Amino acid sequence: MxxxxxxxxxxxxxxxxxxxAQLCIKMDGQTTIITDPKTGNPRDFSFDYSFWxxxxxxxxxxxxxxxxxxxYADQQIVYHELGEQVLNNxxxxxxxxxxxxxxxxxxxxxxxxxxxxxxxxIPVSSEEIFIRINQNPNPNLMFEVMVSMLEIYNEKVQDLLIPVNQRPQGGLKIRESKVTGVFVENLSKHPVSSYAEIEKLMEKGNTNRSIGSTQMNATSSRAHTIFTIEFKQILINNDTKTGKVxxxxxxxxxxxEKAGQTGATGERLKEGCAINKSLVVLGSVIEALAEKSSGKDNKKGIVIPYRDSALTRILQNALGGNSKTVMVCALSPATVNYEETLSTLRYADRAKKIKNHAVVNESPEEKIIRELTKENEELKSLIEEAGGIERLRELREMLEANEKFSTAQSMSWQQQREAIQEDFEPEIDRSGPHITNLNEDHLLSGKVVYNFDNVPLVVGRKTGNPKPDIIIANSSVRPRHCTFNKDENENITLEPIEPSCSEFLYVNGQKVYEKVILKHLDRIIIGTNQIYLFKRPGEDSKYKENDIDYEFAMEEKNEAQQLELEKEIPQLPPQPPTPILTKTASIPHEEPKNDIVTEPETHPENHENSAEPPQEPALALEVPPEPEPISKKRQLHSRLAKLFPLVNEANLIATDLSRHVKFNVKIINLLPDEVEKEEDLEPDYWEKELKVEVQNQDYGLIWLWDVEKFEDRLCMLREMLDEQTDPSPEEDPLWDPPEENILGKGYYSLKPLGLLFDNPFNILIISTSGGDAGLLKMNIVPTDEDGNMLDEGPETPEELIGSLINFRVEIHEAWNIPLSHANNVYCEYHFPGLGIRRTNVFPGYSEHPNFNYKEQFTSVLVDDFLCNYMQTKKLAISVFGTGMAMKVETQKNQNQKPTYESAPAQAPCVENVMENRIQRAVTVGNTSNLRQNEGEVGLQRTATTGSVSSKESSKGSGKNAKGGKDKEKCFIF
Ligand SMILES: Nc1ncnc2c1ncn2[C@@H]1O[C@H](COP(=O)(O)OP(=O)(O)OP(=O)(O)O)[C@@H](O)[C@H]1O
Known part of the structure; x- marks a missing residue:
């Protein structure tokens, strides 16, 4: 089925x-329809149940x-359709x-x-189990119910029904035996005799999850929870026992979120911290099973990657095995979540194709024990014969786990009940002032409580000396971070222990610099994501408790910090001066006060081609275009406000881990694809994007990461700190293969082509920070059909409308490409109607790549669009290159200067580069196009020397250019 x-x-x-918010989901019977908010296109999916x-x-x-x-489908309907079916089965x-x-x-x-x-x-089914048991009229039919609850977080399995401080460091082991199949070793099983007992255990499990989440840096919403009910029916007939389990x-x-990127492997999985390996593998398992069930299985057979993640190992039976399985896919109705919701629907669509083979598990008990004993005998003899310490250890562990399993299995329900001492934490008195946690998973909110019977209460990390009273294992929390206390009026106060703690201590969204008195329903944020609600029963508040949750407190903080930020940093983007001059000199603007935000400091001065006719003075008084809408600015500020604390946290973690790296927030420009007016080349008018600059402090090298990549890596850094282990390079968040990046774009005027003139020119490559990233020598040569240059052209471009033209695009060479990213450089452009074209890749490192690219286009129809395009637009040429590659022998040697891949040219220091540039610019003969500024990513900080052989480096660099699987040539911070 x-x-x-x-x-x-x-x-x-x-x-x-x-x-x-707008609604993007409709349901009609079993059909669910999702509408793309951008195109208005609907997509239909059909499922067994569509609950509105x-x-x-x-x-x-x-x-x-x-x-x-x-x-409307309420909880009862959903239980009736799904839960009841589960119970019947x-x-x-x-x-x-x-x-x-x-x-x-x-x-x-x-x-x-x-x-x-x-x-x-879950609660309704659990309740129903006991209702049905109690209604059983057969005195010879007995029932036994046991429950267990586990969490899989970052591939570690933890028992949620044991105290957090008893959790094994590396988590519980997943075992597999021929007889029992897959099981979790040492997972506690709890015999229960009523729904109330189950409810208590679930509560305990959630409290442990909640406490657990204060003991780790990462967030709990990335954990999977599995609640297991083992349900046995035993029929006693004379002396024989039969039954089902x-x-x-x-x-x-x-x-x-992000798990839609199924099939992600290797390098992508390294960035998979936030992606969640178990979910990615679950996607792959579902895909493989769907393929298998659809009969696409070829002769070799499709391998189902169950073993690749903890979740899929544990749930192997549920997926394509002996189980009746139901998947509920929860959908957000809002258009803002369209992409995620579509990906959930696709996932669901694949899952419905999986076929399982459920069988009734009849009377397995004695049989299992018999078979287990036999398997254990076999294991013992294997141990005697085993060669190799590793294999021996493996077999011994397996035997031990099997023996424990058979002992537990052979104990009666009653014996197990007597053996297990349920220890429930005593209820903490909440009648006086207290704080209670808010978690992004609503189920975990309100589970952790501290009252102020014994003050002062110091919050900090477990490394704090003296040891703090409340331990939070968050990297942004200092060893002794803040103190709750009582003043003479019985007010509860909070204050940071040292000034640096204020960066990560907020009340109602505002940083706490000195002692504050807490009021009922105040929101306290400690570190990046540990949130507590202060309650003083009996005191009034303008808030309703139900309105305050994790998102509320986070949003409040982000908004307050955004306002603070706006006071501190210059306007983004600065207001354009009025009136604007078309060939304007750079617009001066303030240095950012905040040294982390780095704004483009210069503006292109002159991007005009020499062949362009001079601009009419009339244009000089053009009315400036509308400044960017406020909302975009605010959106950028809002993203900045969220990013700053994360970047600060990353810097703290890097320090804690003794890694010589500094993270900064960078605002970079999205270079336009279409350039029409002079203003189009003003960075102030370009769309902005946030990046995180990663600066290696030993060598001054710089990388730019997307925010998404940074968040993934931060998440890995947090885990590194939690686990205190040295990761292998593959797992090291600060170890990267060289990556391909856009170095910049140049803009070539097509006006001469419209008059069938050629236009040899050195165009400026503008970097994403608005500076320069070199020069590109190119030409578009109008020709006849045989490729010979034309002698004359029309008087006006309009004369060409309706005719066919021929031309050759020539991209000769580039100069002064930022060396740190000058590996495997190539250019790409998109001429309307001719698709995306690329030059060859110039192999190896070179500041001066020679493309020698010539491509002839024949019989190109000049229609109204192309005619207008040539007169008004410039052709954007994007230049791409790959970052610096370095070899590191071992991680232990990271403090030694790394050796470059060998190359003939000296990797120059910045002074040399700038000197060379000035000299070369003079010989290029168009100095107006060269701007001396910060432009290129990391150039001025590349003050390293070393030798790089272009021959050598080009060998490996082919791979690197495509995203770099070549782990040998990576850089470690
Ligand atoms: N069918 C529903 N009817 C009413 N409210 C709902 C419904 N589904 C979800 N909600 C509300 O939406 C919010 C988020 O739901 P929920 O906590 O179940 O999300 P989740 O997918 O489990 O999130 P997480 O991954 O963080 O655990 C909750 O406040 C919940 O009460």
Whole structure:
């Protein structure tokens, strides 16, 4: 039977409502339709169930969302359709699995666990199990229920039903035996006899998850939780026992954002920290199984990569095996989440193709014990014969795990119940002032509580001396970070322990520089993401407690910090002067006060081709174009406000890890593809993008990372700090193969082509920071059909309309390319109607690549569009190159100066480069095009020497140019 797939769309949340969100999902019977907000194109998907929970409900007094029109699917309907089916299957003795998949905040936990009166599938099914048991009329039929709860975070499996401080460092081991299949070694199983007991255990599991999340740097929404109910029915007939057993796995998966990038392997997985390896592999498993089920399996057979992740190993049975499986895909209704929601629907579409082979698990107990004993005997004899320490160790561990498993298996439910001492933490008194946690996973909020019976309470890391009272393992939290105390009026106060802690201590979004008195429902942020709500029962607040959650507090902080930032940094972009001159000199503007934000400091002075007719003075008084809309500026500020603390945190982690690297925020320009007016070449009018500059402090080299890559790497840095291990280069977030980057764009006037003139010219390559990245010698030569240059052209370009022209694009060479990125340089352009064209790649390192590119185009029709294009637009030529490659022998040697790949040319120091540039610019004969400035990425900091052989380097660089799998030639910070 196939995996059953359900999709469910939730209501808009408050934030989406505030932003005036638009709906992009419709449902019609089993069909779910998603509409692309950009194109208006709908796409249909068909599933076993499409649950509409977006609107059409009323709220009952107890908070239950009740259906008000026929379309609305409330919690009861969803349970009835999915949960009940799971229970029926379990009763028949089938293994069952229910997955919830979807991006963070899409409603997975709402469906699986639920909130308040809106109980989800897990509690309702658990309750129903005992209702059914209690209704059983057969005195010879006995039932045994055991539960376990685990979390998979960063490929580590942890038992959620044991105290956090008893968790094994490396997590629990996943074992596999011929007899039992896959099992988690030492996972505690808890015999339960009522729903209330299950509820208590679930509560305990969530509290442990919540505590666990304060003990790690990363966020908890990237963890998967599996709640397992083992359900046995034993029929006693005279002296014989027969029965059935069913394992019900209820799986709340981590947020699926970015997991759409399924099939990502190798290098991509290195950046997969935020992507979540288990989810990526789950995608691959589903894809492979879907392919297999669709009969596309070729003779060799499709290998299902179960073993590639902890999640898929544990759930192997649920996917394509002995299980009746249901997948609930939670959908956000808002157009802003269109891409993610579409990817969830695609995922769901693939999952429905999986075929499972569920069988009734009848009376396995005695049989399993018998077979396990046999397997253990076999293992023992293998141990005797085994050669090699590694193999011996493996077999011993397997035997030990198997023995523990058979001992547990042979114990009766009653014996196990007696053996396990459920220790529930005593309730903390919340009647007085206290703080309680807010977690991005709503289920984990309110689980961690501290009251102020014993003050002062110091917060810090476990390395703090004296040891703090509240331990938070967040890299942005100092060893002794802040203190909660009581003043003479019984007010609770909070203050940073030293000034540097204020960077990561906020109350209601504002940094805390000195002692503050806390008021009821104040939001306290410690570090980057540990949030607490202060409560003083009985005190009034202008806020309602229900309105405050993790997102609220984060958003509040980001907005407040954004306002602070706007006060500190110059306007982005600066207001253009009025009136604007077309051939204007650079517009002076203030140096940024904040030394982290680096704005483009110069402006292109003159990008005109020499063959261009002089500009009419009339143009000089043109009205300046509208400045960028405020919202874009604010959006940039808002992203900056979010990025700054992360960059600060990355710098703190780098220091803690003794890595000589500094992160800075950079605002770079998105160079335009179409240039029409002079203003189009003013960086002030270009779209801005945020990058993170990564500066190696030993060698002064600089890399620019996308924010997304930075966030992935930060996440890996946090984990490195948590685990305190030396990663291999493949796993090291600060170890990169050389990457291909855009060095800049040059703009070539097509006006001469419109008059059938050639136009040999050295165009300026403008870098993304608005500076220069060298010069490019090129020409477009109008020709006859045989490629011979034409002698004359028309009086006006319009005369060409309707005729066919021939021309040759020549890109000869480039100069002064920033050396640090001058490996495998090539150019690319897009002439309208002729597609994207590329020069050859100039192999190896060269500041002066010679492309020698000539491409003849014949019979190109000049229509109105092309005629107009040639008169008004410039052709953009993009120049790409690959970054510096270095070899590092071992990580231990990282403090030694790395050796470059050999090359004939000296890798120059910055003074030489600038000197050479000036000399060369003079010989180029068009000095007006050369701007001496910060332009190129990392050039002026490339003050290293070394030798680089272009022959040598070109050998490896072919691969590097394509994204670089060549780990040998990587750089380590
Ligand atoms: N069907 C629904 N009806 C009403 N509210 C819903 C529904 N689904 C989700 N919500 C609300 O949306 C918010 C986010 O839902 P939920 O916590 O279930 O998301 P999630 O996908 O589990 O997120 P995470 O990955 O962070 O755990 C919650 O406040 C929840 O109450």
């Amino acid at each position: 196939s995996v059953k797939v359900a999709v469910r769309v939730r209501p808009f949340n408050t934030r989406e409502k505030d932003l005036g 929970s977006h609107d059409g409900f009323t709220e009952r007094e107890d908070g239950y969302l009740l259906r008000a029109d026929d379309r 379990a009763w028949e003795g089938y293994n069952c699995c229910l997955f919830a998949y979807g991006q963070t905040g899409s409603g997975k936990s709402y469906s699986m666990v639920g909130y308040g009166a809106n109980k989800g599938i 069913s394992v019900i796995n209820l799986v709340d998966l981590a947020g699926s």
